[in-house]
Amino acid sequence: MTAVAKPGDLREAARLIRGGELVAFPTETVYGLGADASNPDAVRDIFRAKGRPSDNPLIAHIADVSMWPALARDIDDRALSLADRFWPGPLTIVLPRTDAVPDIVTAGLDTVGVRVPAHPVALALIRESGRALAAPSANRSGKPSPTTAKAVLDDMDGVIPMILDGGPCRVGMESTVLDMSQSTPIVLRPGGVTVEALRAILPDVIVDPSALAPLADGQRAASPGMRHRHYSPSIPLSVVTGLDRVNALRSLYDDALAKGLSPILLLCDESAAKVPPRRCIALGSYNDLERVSSRLFGALRDLDRSGASIAYAESFPAEGAGLALMNRLLRAAGFSVINTD
């Protein structure tokens, strides 16, 4: 049995972490599945519990910058400025690792991703346990990241001893993974901190091309996580792009229905107002892509429960908060795109 505990049970959670057990905990982005980052056996259990490929490195979560030098080397002025501006918050900074970081945390890479989460429960768990927490998103590998304790329970019931319930995650989208270990800073995974915001401190920052495109056969993934199937609902999903997409979504829906399928649409509020009586999930206003992002993972899980047999999603502009949103949506759709232009 997995206990869903209130933050008051922090002491017990910290005791579990120190004893080498796994605890799921809330962050501002998504729920994490945490283990003592200095304990290789505990970290191995994370991979087992998630069914995660062993070549995909984990992020180390710390309570403040004072814990950083134990894990990462070459923390220069630019890295410190980033930490100063964006921590606590949804930015993971990748730098060369120290010898103190077990191989299994970084999947054998010589770099380590570190962040300070902006959630009081996550920070309290790190402090109370006195450990950096290695933590991926607390979903089964391949599933959408969990943004509520209930979503964690759906994937992890009976597999881990405890989930700390801190309510729904505010950002709802994972952290931006920024590689600072090479001469040009590069965003490996777009996320809660936009590229535009990073540019204020890093004018030369670039975005890995895999942000919006599938990897070609044999192409090396800068971030190993980009290689694997991700965020997948259990029914087929396509993303519909182009100016005339709302009309296209209506006809795709009607065609699917005529074929005896049970379709459903994923849309912004404005488009959702144009499709009744068709079934849809509205994600928030087109003018508030942060809100749309924060609801995406919950909506992908709702698709699984909807009883629908095929889904079509509207596409969004891939800039600002929209870049991370489109990165996740395209991956959830396995890059199945229908262009109406």
Ligand code: TXA
């Ligand atoms: O917001 C988040 O980042 C959440 C919360 C729990 O902090 N965590 C999360 O972890 O999304 P995960 O494991 O689901 O995704 C981590 C991503 C993966 O794509 C992984 O490949 C990449 O970060 N990553 C981690 N360490 C890396 C490294 N040293 N070099 C390159 N990529 C790295």
Ligand code: MG
């Ligand atoms: Mg994940």
